[in-house]
Amino acid sequence: MPRPVRIKDHHQELQLFERRALAAAVIMAIGFLAIVARLVWLQVVKYDYYVQESQGNRIKIEPIPPNRGLILDRHGQPLATNAPSYQLELTREQVPDLDETLLRLADLELIDARDIPTLRKEIRGRRAFDAVPVKLQLTDEELARFAARRHEFPGVEIVPRLTRYYPLGTSSVHAIGYVGAISEDDKKVLDLNEYAGTTLTGKTGVERAYERELHGKAGFQQLLVNAQGRRVEVAGRATADLVRKEPIAGNDLFLTIDHRVQKVAEDALQGHRGTIVAIDPENGDVIAYVSSPAFDPNLFARGLTRAQYIALTEDPNRPMYDRAVRGVYPPGSTVKPLFAMAALEYGVVTPTQTHFCRGTWSAPGYGRARRDWDLRGHGYVDMRKAIATSCDVYFFEIARLMGIDRMAAFLSQFGLGQPTGIDIPGERIGILPSTEWKKRAYRTNKALAVWFPGDTISVGIGQGQMQVTPMQLAHSVATIAARGKRYQPRLVRAIRDVQTGEVRELPPKELPSVKTSDPGIWDVAIAGMVDVANAPHGTARPYVMGTPYKMAGKSGTAQVFTVAITERMRKAAELAEHLRDHALFVAFAPVESPKIAVAVIVENAPRGGSAYASPIARRVLDAYLLTPEEFAAQEAKRKSAPAAKPAQNEPRGE
């Protein structure tokens, strides 16, 4: 069947077209309405959100680290400053391949390949847009090496920064401490917003203890960045109101350290392991703070290489070890004046009561017979002479008469067995033995927890289990010098507000005084100590006589290795150096109105405390008490004069 032929109807077709065109127009209108609705949604309803997004898109916030406060000695001599240097910083989000970049930096010998795992962890730990330092304090040569290949390292930039600089190198290092790269542990205590641009933080010493004062407040600046994250000054006229908040520099610290004295003390200990702490008895100011050997804190600010770090930590002389507050030593005879005063306080002897010393001591129930350091004996000794000659027998006897708990109770008033409270971290408390202490120390082994009478006798001459830190020792001597008045030792004397320039003096902190029923007992102890340095029978007289001021002192020898004394004498020369006794000396001066108290410890010294440590103590006193001219003259005299001859057959250990 043929299909019906459809005739073209022009009028109907026009109508059809118009209907379709109208429908299209309606659909078009709906489409436009949809677009307008969407535009209203984006530009009106969600306007605030998108404004935020676009701000975030173009403004990058960059932290500005504050300048770290300076550390100055008591006279304003700079000990820690800031020096401009260049460091290499890496921004993770701009680095195409982090591992590969680090490997190539290692190839250029800018970083140590062995440090890469640590660095990677550090970089991953920070925000992607934070610039993380990978190499501090570039040398000129390193700078040039990197600059030549810079284009190969997108995301790694040379940034000028102020870094910590210690102009005097190793001097006072244990007191000042040092700064180093912020570690994971540091991050737990630091406010990361404040430290976003900071690379270094105090690790030890004053740098750590006063971190809050030294660091200051971070500033920030908003930077206009383009889509690649690059900083742009202006783009078209699309400048923004960029906010800049200036950082507030950290405050400057004035230490109590007198660099002149410090230097003399350091020189005196040169080549020895040992420590010197000098304190002003009138306020607790630490005048000198030496732990020898020392190390260069600039290494840490510069970023240690692995090899340098290993060299430092594995040095048998332990230069990083702060002997002044962390080292514990048997005080030896240096604590005898304290026991003498305890004996007077408890009334077990009178000052003038004599005791006959025949070179050995024994008592029923007190174990083996004890030898005096001088087997010839000191004959009849009263208290003053007992101190001056350091008669062991006398002190064995008064120890027996007092008993350990009374001895400990009296000495604890001088701060032994407890922290001195010095204003840097890491202080150890040593051991002030008592029956109570022993019970606590050996609570896991009841058999050893019993106090034996013999223990008391050893403690009576500062041996046995007794241990003190040099800081505690110096503090106790300062307490004697101040006749019982005690000040907490401190390293920071004043804080200078960098904004206002105002110097805020920190008041000395007085500690509970030593209570004595009769002030006269101080006179006895001090008289004994004066005799040590001045009386013909004084143990240290040959080495320190002739001071222009009146000096009081006490020598000590601390056993490192116990051998029978006769055998020790024979073997002294043969003993390995690190097994030799420590030489100790404590002193203060001038006796009439003491200005300085000092404790000197020379580890494994070739000779005893009087012979070896007392001249060092005297030099420190000289440096502090004499004018620079007088001191220079004194030093010249010392160099020309032959070393004082030791008394004939002088036994070691007094």
Place this chain on the structure above:
Amino acid sequence: MSYDALDASRTQRTLTTTARLLLALHLDGPLFIGLCLLVGVGTIVLYSASGGNIAMLKAKALHFSLALVVMVALAQVPPRMIRIAAPWAYMTGLALLIAVMLTGDIAMGAQRWLDLGIVRFQPSELMKIAVPLACAWYLHERALPPSLPTTLALGIAIVIPTALIAEQPDLGTALLVAAAGGMVVLLAGLRLRYILCAIGLLIPLAYVAWKFLLHDYQRQRVLTFLDPQNDPLGAGYHIIQSQIAIGSGGVFGKGYLRGSQAQLEFLPERSTDFIFAVIGEEWGLLGLLTLLLLFMFVIGRALYLAASAQDTFARLASGSFALTFCVYVFVNSGMVIGLLPVVGVPLPLVSYGGTAMVTLMAGFGILMSLCAKRKLVSR
């Protein structure tokens, strides 16, 4: 006679002269003005979007001059000749598309260009015009609404070039070519049941296309459109950044040359496909509404001209041009504001790009030729 009157008469005369000139050139005044305004807007925005690139402005002016010449020239061609040429244009275009497929230049990873020595030429652009003309030509002598065989024949005629262009691959142009042909069929009065059938067929077809025909990057575009946050620095970056630009423009915009998204280069392809977002950022909602009204005016005027055309061929072809132009606007703005997936379709006449502008203006030239009032002259 006062000077005022003299002046007024001079103004009158000038106007009349312009109108007479337009009439003589078979140009439609309102449509012509609308087109010029759109290109003007495009030029002003281009200055900001390109970061003050004078070379691009000069190029745009050159494109426009060339496009104007093409438009005016085509407007002079008698409608009958256009109708006769339509199937030949279609066949030529098809041949060139095949030639491109075999030998074409590879530019930007896509095979679209045919190097003719002097100019490089995109046959797919020709098809944007040739396909609707050929469809209209085919329907001109037939009774409307089209019968099923006619519709199927047209369908094949549309699908072949579309498939060839999509294969280049150039999804945007393929879409526009298909739309241009489809518009002719729709305007011809395609029955509703066919439309529903086609939609029914489209769903399985879309599935097949998704599985086997689409390139990875095309699939990625669709996926990204569905969830741009999925890939904020990759394919989703365009959409996120353009929405930030538009949203942060607010009602009044950040001001000319002050759009931070555009000036700081966060917005990609801001001179071409994403110029709509630059306008939204710098001129705000008001700017975009003005622009959309201008587009609606141009489309409405073109549709009006089509409806008042004298024969079926003229009506269908012109109507198709008008509606395809509308599809351009929808697809581009829909993509920029996140309503449609990212397809490489520029904002007509506003975006930077010579080929697209010449093609569009050529279309309007033909439209003006077909719809010019010349009752006595031509025919």
